[in-house]
Amino acid sequence: MNGGAEDPGRTLVRFARAEDGEAVERIRDGMAQERQMQIGEVAERTGLSLRTIRHYEEVGLIVPSARSKGGFRLYTEADVGRLMVIRRMKPLDFSLEEMRDLLEITDRLGAQDDPPGPLERERLRERLDAFRRVADARCETLRARLAMAEDFAATLRDRMKADARAQAASEQGASGGPSAEA
Known part of the structure; x- marks a missing residue:
């Protein structure tokens, strides 16, 4: 891997290691390439579970931008943004x-x-x-x-405070604390 010396318009880019240890690689054809994330990083960034992200894919709300050679889902910042829109819709x-x-x-x-x-x-x-x-x-x-x-x-x-005051008064009276006679 010599940074695409064979063809100056194509550069091999190594992004990360997949779960099976396989290198996740993409060819860049002379244009800016977005960083890609595996589903675990996307789940961490969005606060969604892996299962939820996969479900959203199954129902057509999200489509991974790419797959690694090993078939792992790869997502971009745009995909993360889309998942955040979905996440914000959920409470409504x-x-x-x-x-x-x-x-x-x-x-x-x-x-x-x-x-x-x-x-x-x-x-x-x-x-x-x-x-x-x-x-x-x-x-x-x-x-x-x-x-x-x-x-x-x-x-x-308020109820807890009132109960604490009542308990303190009861304990004070039972222990012979200051009396009203003094």
Whole structure:
């Protein structure tokens, strides 16, 4: 491996070692190459389990950018970003179908090779805005639920403090502490 001396337009790039010890390599054809990550690193960076990432692949929400010679999934920063979008949708109870629809909208709006025309762009933006309104409404619902949960936790803290004071007063009275006669 001499850095592509045989062909100046092609450079062999060694990225990492796969789980089986095999080198993960890609040929770079004279253009900038994104660093690729194996599924374990992606899981660590996104906070998602390996199983969840594989499930998202099975249902078509994510597609690994490449595979190593040994068949290991390889992901790019763009893939990590897409998984983070999916992860942020999860607490808002979007279904897999809704996630897929939203990702298709954002993919189409971001298409560089075949950008949408003005009419298509307007329809996509309307659909995207509908998702934004749903997300806003669900966030408001979550804020209301969180406020109730925080009120409940405060009630429990207050109850614990009141019980601690009552117990301290009871122990003080039982031990012959300062009395009201003095």
